[in-house]
Amino acid sequence: MTTTDTIVSALKDILSDEQVTVNETIRELHSKDESYHEGRLPDVVVFPSSTKEVSDILKIANDFGIAVIPFGRGSSLEGHVIPIRQSITIDFSWMNKILEIRPGDLLVRVQPGVTRTELNKELKKYGLFFSVDPGADASLGGMAATNASGTTAVRYGVMRDQVRDLEVVLADGRVIHTGNLAAKSSSGYHLNGLFVGSEGTLGCFTELTLQVYGIPEFETAAIAVFPDVQSAVEAVTGILQAGVPIARVELVDEQSIEQVNQYSETDFPVKPTLFLEFHGNEAGLAQDVEFTKEIMNDSGCLSIQFETDTAARHKLWEARHNLAYAYIHGFKGKKLMTTDVCVSITDLADAVLFARAELEKVNIPGGILGHVGDGNFHVLLMIDMSNKEELARAEAYNEKLVRFAIERNGTCTGEHGVGFGKQKYQVLEHGEALNVMKTIKKAIDPKDILNPGKLVDIQESL
Template sequence: MGLATELERAVPAGRILTDEKELQRRAGGFFTHHLPRLPEVVVVPESKDEVASVLRYASENGIPVTPFGAGSSLEGHTTPVEGGISLDLNGLNNIVEVRPDDFIARVEGGVTRGKLNAALEEHGLFFPVDPGWDATIGGMVGTNASGTNAVRYGVMRDQVLGLEVVLADGSTMHTGGLSMKSSAGYNLTGLFVGSEGTLGVFTEVTLRLYPVPESIRAARAVFPSVEAAARVAVALIQSGMNIGRVELVDARTVEAVNAYRGTDYPVAPTLFLEFSGSEPSVEHDVEVAGRVSSTEGCKGFDFETDEAGRERLWETRHQAGTAVARLNPDKRPMTTDVCVPVSRLPGALVEARKTIDCYGVDGAILGHVGDGNYHAVFPVDAEDPEDFAKAEAVNAEIVAYALARGGTCTGEHGIGSGKAKYLQEEHGDSLDFMRGIKALADPKGIMNPGKVIPL
């Protein structure tokens, strides 16, 4: 019997997919330069028990399993490089429990951040991690997602209080709990966050929630250079003000957004800012931000107070990556991200721009610069060895600059298959320990093989 037929013992036949279009949809992530690879079959479980049954069968038969959420990863995380089963977790989409008095929610792994925040509105609460895509919570846990709110609220690892994890052999593990902190034993929750589907499948996640701020204002500030914009971003962070978001886009990104959305923003490096808190504190912070921006030749400082205006502004920022990709529709976008100490940010952005220009690549720079994290996006023909080698060289130089200054090869996108080669330089003395953890959790190497640390 074929694999699909065998899997009917674990999941009803209607949720075992072999249609070419369904396989293609799980063959790789969106907006990524990594070439797709078809799975043999797509399985859409709707419960923890079904996930366990699929993994138990896969383990017994040595079949690779690649977890799949919204497919928005950029470093090949969801590409089933060895075929096998694409485990689509969108069927696990129930909000199990909201505990507003405890600022906690329990959700299944396939719930999207948009669905969760819609359910939280009536409680005056929200979940802050915003990677710019309506990603699944399980996928966000898997990559330790970050995004525009990270400068104030932190990354995904800071929000996860507990996990229900189905391991490679089909057994289930629970980590953490409902308390805001614990000193009991090893921090297994933190270990699983960022494991990119290589250690297990997240079927339920316990999350920390936050009250919606009393007052929110969003601003857009235009500068004569990327370095000037970055210096202002650093100054705002160092001022201690309660700033919620600090996002930077360079002139090429603005040009792309104007072409994509039909807007007429000044084609110059721009900071997108958001301030939140009490009304008096927000007014004070906006005033201070305007003064600080003026010291670096700010050409315009405009802000939005109503929700519709803020949404338009942030939609522009969130669609920047798509807009840049559309500049070269015949190629795939290579999107690298690194993170440096905040004080090193201005120099890092200048150097990234020099590197891109030196190689003659049509690249753009943008990012969550409030915590030192930025992205460079450039087009590449992944099937043209010369073009691919040029893009890889740009990527390598940007990463090398960050590592030499105590930064990291990825601040939020994760390792996947695209950045595994940089782990040796960044974490060489701990790779054997990581391999030991992988071997313990997944001795047969079936969980998302070829990603992070291959056995």
């Protein structure tokens, strides 16, 4: 094994002293993400400022056979940034420039350390916005690495749908581009689709060209209350089948509404609730709202309240986005475990009801919420990590939920990603296709230095 001193010395030949650190506090900050998975310290953390520096770092890592872990904001949820062996963590926070805005093409070119909030602040000057909204103020590089999604995916799509081009540094230091500025292409393999969602296992992103959108002329939010989850999901199905161009539709169950009220000082009825948002022009939006009211009433909606005031809309969505913190605040001393699955819309109601029934059986406090417009939902569980029996019950619950989704031809994760938290379900979900993924990984990263042990684990066959 190469000593840490040797690695640090080689890195300081290409980087300044302040860009290379073995400080234990900084290593601790890079040892874990926001998941419940146990962390592990990287051996060294580096802060590159250019593509060339990233290329040089990877050449050194490849020569030594040292693992490289790309790190954005550390907001991932399945252990993506946790090292499993001797490693260099590359923190991209210094690469945080918005390089180019092309309003006429509805495109923007950024470095990976730019966060979605920073980008939207700058885009607002041009009447534009970036649509992917995972809740956390994640870095755009990290969002591409995990194919992030969020509340607006039902209207605008997920991260993979927004990526026009990536600049990627491969394991041996080569730099490639996966796309171009064209809106479509029939040339070559679709590398954007391959690298987005690869969780740092195929390369490090150093630039992203992303699609952006014009800020809607009008926006209206709504809260719809239902007697039960079945009715709420039926209403969502009705909205989608009717072709209403809804921008967001989020389900929050009774237990979660109770936590929202306590944490955000709101007074929402403690019933299954849909948070909705509509984007469009004034006339079209009025029609969409009226049509939605009819569908809601047909599905047994108890009440629906619309908000057009900007401050009121922001307060509504802030309450939804703060739900995880509401649980953490409400169950002090416990750790948040969050999981997600995604199923077809027609299987969604059954999946949510199954999730709630099984959650009651394991007797662990938690709630269900999700981007039900695309069949993706989450379960939040509050766990005493010192109680091994309780942790085992939570993990068994997670497995039941994942198997329920996969048995219905769904997926073990709609947006959180695999990391190593859900790696054990990859054979079940993908079958022989997983071996194809491993073959691709071996071809691009033969020494398995790029975020090893995540997404697809090829160590046993090296």
